[in-house]
Amino acid sequence: MINQQKYFLGVDGGGSKCRVLLTNELGEALGEGISGPANPNQGLDQAINSILSATEQALKQADLPSHCIDKIHAGVGLAGVNLPKYRRMLEQWDHPFAQMHITTDLEIACLGAHDGEDGAVIISGTGSVGMVCNKGTQHAFGGYGFSVGDQGSGAWIGHQAVIQCLLALDGLRPRSELVDKLLSFTQCADTQQLAEKMANLPPSAYARLAPLVIAQAESQKDAIALDILMSAADYINQLSRKLLSFHPPRLAMIGGLAEPIRSWLAEDVKPHIQEAIHSPEVGAILYIKQKSVISENV
Amino acid sequence: MINQQKYFLGVDGGGSKCRVLLTNELGEALGEGISGPANPNQGLDQAINSILSATEQALKQADLPSHCIDKIHAGVGLAGVNLPKYRRMLEQWDHPFAQMHITTDLEIACLGAHDGEDGAVIISGTGSVGMVCNKGTQHAFGGYGFSVGDQGSGAWIGHQAVIQCLLALDGLRPRSELVDKLLSFTQCADTQQLAEKMANLPPSAYARLAPLVIAQAESQKDAIALDILMSAADYINQLSRKLLSFHPPRLAMIGGLAEPIRSWLAEDVKPHIQEAIHSPEVGAILYIKQKSVISENV
Numbered sequence: 001m002i003n004q005q006k007y008f009l010g011v012d013g014g015g016s017k018c019r020v021l022l023t024n025e026l027g028e029a030l031g032e033g034i035s036g037p038a039n040p041n042q043g044l045d046q047a048i049n050s051i052l053s054a055t056e057q058a059l060k061q062a063d064l065p066s067h068c069i070d071k072i073h074a075g076v077g078l079a080g081v082n083l084p085k086y087r088r089m090l091e092q093w094d095h096p097f098a099q100m101h102i103t104t105d106l107e108i109a110c111l112g113a114h115d116g117e118d119g120a121v122i123i124s125g126t127g128s129v130g131m132v133c134n135k136g137t138q139h140a141f142g143g144y145g146f147s148v149g150d151q152g153s154g155a156w157i158g159h160q161a162v163i164q165c166l167l168a169l170d171g172l173r174p175r176s177e178l179v180d181k182l183l184s185f186t187q188c189a190d191t192q193q194l195a196e197k198m199a200n201l202p203p204s205a206y207a208r209l210a211p212l213v214i215a216q217a218e219s220q221k222d223a224i225a226l227d228i229l230m231s232a233a234d235y236i237n238q239l240s241r242k243l244l245s246f247h248p249p250r251l252a253m254i255g256g257l258a259e260p261i262r263s264w265l266a267e268d269v270k271p272h273i274q275e276a277i278h279s280p281e282v283g284a285i286l287y288i289k290q291k292s293v294i295s296e297n298v
Numbered sequence: 299m300i301n302q303q304k305y306f307l308g309v310d311g312g313g314s315k316c317r318v319l320l321t322n323e324l325g326e327a328l329g330e331g332i333s334g335p336a337n338p339n340q341g342l343d344q345a346i347n348s349i350l351s352a353t354e355q356a357l358k359q360a361d362l363p364s365h366c367i368d369k370i371h372a373g374v375g376l377a378g379v380n381l382p383k384y385r386r387m388l389e390q391w392d393h394p395f396a397q398m399h400i401t402t403d404l405e406i407a408c409l410g411a412h413d414g415e416d417g418a419v420i421i422s423g424t425g426s427v428g429m430v431c432n433k434g435t436q437h438a439f440g441g442y443g444f445s446v447g448d449q450g451s452g453a454w455i456g457h458q459a460v461i462q463c464l465l466a467l468d469g470l471r472p473r474s475e476l477v478d479k480l481l482s483f484t485q486c487a488d489t490q491q492l493a494e495k496m497a498n499l500p501p502s503a504y505a506r507l508a509p510l511v512i513a514q515a516e517s518q519k520d521a522i523a524l525d526i527l528m529s530a531a532d533y534i535n536q537l538s539r540k541l542l543s544f545h546p547p548r549l550a551m552i553g554g555l556a557e558p559i560r561s562w563l564a565e566d567v568k569p570h571i572q573e574a575i576h577s578p579e580v581g582a583i584l585y586i587k588q589k590s591v592i593s594e595n596v
Binding site: 145163 | 380381439440442443445446447449457461464465468470471496497498499537540
């Protein structure tokens with residue numbers, strides 16, 4: 001008996017991991033998968049392998065044979081494909097799916113957060129970025145990466161902690177308990193060690209310090225930690241106000257920093273932040289369904 | 299006839315170039331040399347080659363044969379040897395000089411700036427750092443490198459220009475003329491290009507933008523440029539006050555940013571800043587002479 005079923009796959013691929021969700025035509029979840037980095041900036045082959053490996057897992061979980069991959073309609077949201085070069089590279093991939101459409105991880109997050117309807121989304125995890133989809137137009141702000149942006153993100157907060165604690169250790173700003181917490185967490189005995197060990201690290205390594213800063217700000221009213229979180233919140237406030245100026249029906253915040261940063265936001269911003277309805281993977285499925293409808297109608 | 303003369307060599311080795319000065323025992327300049335990077339963090343062989351190549355030039359300029367290198371007493375001030383690992387590596391070098399003593403580029407700058415006497419010095423060039431030598435004690439502040447420090451330096455100012463102009467292009471802060479100047483200088487057509495082109499560059503590349511920011515702040519009263527220079531000056535103010543708290547007889551500022559940043563400093567700091575008496579190379583010669591006297595007296 002030939003399996004005539006049609007499947008949908010939602011792919012959310014970022015710089016550290018790739019998550020997929022497999023559903024049937026009714027939208028029922030059949031299987032999930034998780035694999036490594038899928039940002040094509042970090043290597044096209046790696047991105048493709050991550051997508052395929054997570055898909056294989058999802059098929060297995062759904063008790064479907066590998067060859068069913070040619071019945072899958074895949075919506076693929078990836079970090080990095082906001083750069084045309086990487087988007088083209090992915091689009092030239094001789095993929096094994098029945099159909100594949102590619103967009104940014106940001107767009108599928110926005111679609112998921114608002115169940116495919118208009119809305120705005122802020123992602124604050126290791127990095128930060130904002131997008132609004134309203135009345136057929138899309139606008140993105142930020143997302144320029146750790147080196148020249150990503151304010152208010154986990155990496156930014158952790159990096160600021162290193163910078164501000166070094167200033168405090170030099171006696172150029174008042175010292176707070178965060179200094180000792182940071183020295184102990186990083187197992188550094190002094191200023192010189194801290195400066196050496198914490199220089200030139202990848203964003204994910206700085207992001208690992210963010211929970212320390214948040215804990216100090218929340219429970220200890222630590223002056224350095226408070227300054228950092230207020231600056232982070234200030235950026236998210238500005239970004240939120242920008243997105244709200246497009247009058248989206250909803251504004252959601254997702255990512256690891258979304259919850260902790262929320263209580264630090266300004267009073268004019270806080271009431272606008274709503275929960276995301278679905279995950280980005282579900283958003284990716286909504287995306288491929290939209291694209292399929294368009295293809296069928298063309 | 300055998301040349302019984304004794305020579306002194308001052309070496310100032312940094313991350314981009316190495317300058318040397320050769321003098322006779324009377325302190326008369328005989329020759330100079332300039333070569334490539336001499337920071338051992340970037341490669342020990344390269345550092346040694348740069349020192350030898352600049353020395354060779356100085357000997358040639360002094361009309362002295364190469365073998366006279368064994369009559370040279372060398373004072374060597376290098377970036378990077380504040381880290382014990384690199385200092386040890388250099389000290390194990392089987393050098394061709396009659397005698398060699400190694401210290402940081404910061405210490406020779408301080409010695410040069412105050413003619414071997416007590417004093418404090420701030421270096422603000424591509425990076426930034428401060429040191430005070432007073433009554434037999436030394437204290438250094440900053441100098442942690444571009445990744446986690448170097449506030450108020452050329453690299454820091456240029457990097458801030460990129461960050462702040464991206465915020466302005468996103469409409470998250472008011473735009474100023476610096477945005478257009480920066481886009482034009484970097485030959486970028488839009489936000490996305492600027493973010494891509496100006497991310498993850500070496501400090502020297504960001505430092506190249508500093509003159510643009512300074513010019514905008516000085517002549518155009520550009521709000522973004524003014525903010526950046528005020529923040530840079532704020533760090534140099536804090537650093538100066540810290541150094542002045544040790545009551546050094548003099549405080550000098552050297553490096554490419556020293557002159558332009560001076561007019562932005564606070565009124566309590568400005569009157570304390572004095573000219574450096576000599577170059578760091580001369581400081582390196584003062585250093586080797588001090589060490590020679592100590593050796594003779596031991």
